[in-house]
Amino acid sequence: MKALNLKYQGILTLISRLVVGAVLLIAGGLKAFVPAEAASAVSAYKILPTQIAHIVGYALPWLEIAIALLLIIGISIRMAAIVAGGIMILFIGAIASVWVRGLLIDCGCFGGGGVIDLSKAAAVHRTYALEIARDCGLALMSLYLYFFPYGLLSVEKSALPNEEI
Amino acid sequence: MSKQAKATTGGDHFTRWLVIGMVALVVVTGVIFSIMSSSTKANESFAALKGYKLGDSVAASVNPAAGFGLTLNPGAPVTIDLWEDPQCPVCRTFETSIGAYIDTMVRTKKATVVYHLLSFLGPESVRAANALMCSADEGHYLDFHQAVYIVQPALENSGFFSNDNLVKIGDHIGLKSKTFTDCLTKGSKLELVKAHADSMPTYKVSGTPTVFINGKLWERTSNGFDLNEFRLAVEAG
Known part of the structure; x- marks a missing residue:
């Protein structure tokens, strides 16, 4: 296992960087230019006081973009991996908390009829599970990058010559 | 695994702070941009009330x-x-x-x-x-x-x-x-x-x-x- 990891570490690191970076870049890019939507989405979690939720909603997309660029280009990978992993853990916690509290956060209003559709609730719960699984995967990749930050196609290189690794 | 981890601990502190500074700059600029664009949007929506009696x-x-x-x-x-x-x-x-x-x-x-x-x-x-x-x-x-x-x-x-x-x-x-x-x-x-x-x-x-x-x-x-x-x-x- 160890030998296998050593053999493929360079490419595994590159893949992790690109996957985590691309996901963060897309997620951040989609939200950065619709600040009202991002602010509204964060306050829908009902974890933070609204005012703070709005600031987080405004700031998080830009943090995601900045971290994504660092990962993709390959600068300060270890630090970027810590932040990326932290963001993923926050998301996992936030989703788990709405799930536990039974909030159906993508529906916002009670809709036209006034009753929550139970079949819809099941679908929302499945979405929560998938989102948590996805974020766990990304968090694990970030963890891998913390231990093996140096791989192929990276601006930053290991301080040690390759044969010592 | 631990060898590679060790290699970076003595890394270049200047570069690290430069990167942290850049990230902070991007985030702060982004937040200011978002706040400004939200308030512009709010003011635009008030235009619908123009001429209300x-x-x-x-x-x-x-x-x-x-x-x-x-x-x-x-x-x-x-x-x-x-x-x-x-x-x-x-x-x-x-x-x-x-x-x-x-x-x-x-x-x-x-x-x-x-x-x-x-x-x-x-x-x-x-x-x-x-x-x-x-x-x-x-x-x-x-x-x-x-x-x-x-x-x-x-x-x-x-x-x-x-x-x-x-x-x-x-x-x-x-x-x-x-x-x-x-x-x-x-x-x-x-x-x-x-x-x-x-x-x-x-x-x-x-x-x-x-x-x-x-x-x-x-x-x-x-x-x-x-x-x-x-x-x-x-x-x-």
Whole structure:
């Protein structure tokens, strides 16, 4: 296992960087230019006081973009991996908390009829599970990058010559 | 594994701080950009209130016997109870199709209309409900109510219904007395807002908009809110 990891570490690191970076870049890019939507989405979690939720909603997309660029280009990978992993853990916690509290956060209003559709609730719960699984995967990749930050196609290189690794 | 980890600990501190600084710069610039674009957007939506003419004053009273509802024009043969949340998008749809008819029924004294202002969509609903109740004291509930739905943003709790923006809404429609702005910014009606929310279970209301005509739940048969259907229901009593 160890030998296998050593053999493929360079490419595994590159893949992790690109996957985590691309996901963060897309997620951040989609939200950065619709600040009202991002602010509204964060306050829908009902974890933070609204005012703070709005600031987080405004700031998080830009943090995601900045971290994504660092990962993709390959600068300060270890630090970027810590932040990326932290963001993923926050998301996992936030989703788990709405799930536990039974909030159906993508529906916002009670809709036209006034009753929550139970079949819809099941679908929302499945979405929560998938989102948590996805974020766990990304968090694990970030963890891998913390231990093996140096791989192929990276601006930053290991301080040690390759044969010592 | 540990060897590689060790290799970076003695890394270049200058580069690290440079990178941290750049990330902070991107985030701060982004936040400023987002705040500015949100406030521009809010001001743009006020343009829809341009040329609004404040209607005649209509007295409103709080009726403890009707879940503390804001009662307009009491004593008419028909009573319409409306339950709504100022941030609820479907309430906006209701207001767009049926609001003008309800306003006319009040102004021509044909119906008693009781407004129950719910705030389950979040703190911005609470603020907007407080402002609406303040406008009732000024006799301009119908005007302010209409204006709130005209400018209602598509998204809930996005920061739009701040006290500042609510004062601006009043400003745009000509409701700018000091008693109104004081009541709004001090949250003078927050207890009443809570009383409205607490009366939900008594009336078995679980969503908005909910309408009772003479105490009977209005169950619409059409998909949207059909004005004719509503009018017939009101006329039937």
